[in-house]
Amino acid sequence: MRLNRILLSSALVLVALVIQVSVLSRLHLPGAVPDLLLLTVLGLAMVYGHVGGALVGFGAGLLADLAPPADHAAGRYALVLCVVGYLAGLIKPENGQVRSASGPMATVVGAAIGSTLLYAGVGALVGDTAARHVGLGGLLFTAVLYDLLLAPFVVPAIMALARRAEHDPLSETSAAKKGTDISAGWLSSGTGLRIGGQRNGLRVKAARARTARAGRIKGVRRL
Structure with missing residues (x-):
């Protein structure tokens, strides 16, 4: 990844993590917690592609695993966001520009469901049965609902910032294109x-x- 991608991704991931840990997780909403970190990874992956999305997802998930109050094994959420970022990057629109909101919203729904199932599946492998006590159906429904409510405000802004950094006139690619x-x-x-x-x-x-x-x-x- 280029330097501008690393700097922008790190800043956005840190801001999303701080907001999620200090604000969203303390709202005590029923069911799942609104996953602002997941939406940030999706927005970046749909501009950077599958490789960049996987790298950003792994780094973001690892930070979430280590950030307090983490109550699960380190690397669990890193695996989930790495897979989600890779798959979201495979459906990257041309030039990172979205013509309609249906595609990104469908991606958000699929990512919310897939990340919840994968997180619960990995937890079952390591002996974490918290999803069974809460109810997997309720977690899936609330995860999709909360992420869909946040997505129109988060994903377009993340993609716009990523596209602007990609077309930075001071970047190496822009200079190479100009010759x-x-x-x-x-x-x-x-x-x-x-x-x-x-x-x-x-x-x-x-x-x-x-x-x-x-x-x-x-x-x-x-x-």
Whole structure:
């Protein structure tokens, strides 16, 4: 991943994690907790593709596994978000631009259901039976409901920020497409001409000064 992707993804994931842990998880809503981290991974994956989505999902899930108050084995949610990010990146729209809201909303529904089932399945493998006591049906319904309510406000904003970072004129790809180095072009088109002009002006002034001195000396000798 390029540097601008890493910086933007890290900032968005940290903000989403802080909001989810400090605000959303303390609302004590019935059923599941609104998964802002999942929506952030989906938005980035639908711009960066399956490889970038998998990397962002793994990093975001690992942070969620280690962030307090974590009550599950480390790496569990990292696996879930890694798979979700990879699958969401496979349906990446062309140029990261979405023509209708039906595709992303369907992706949110599938991701909410898939992440809940995968999280519960991995928990069953390691002996965590909390999903059975809460009720898997209620978790699925509330997870889809909460994520759908948040998605129109989160996913388009995340995708817009990611697209803007991808088309940053200072990035390496934009410079490669233009075929010239931006800094070199700026120097040659701006300061280079000014420095050349200043040098030519100094040369003309020096020549005029030498001519004036020669005329004065000649005038003194004639006298």
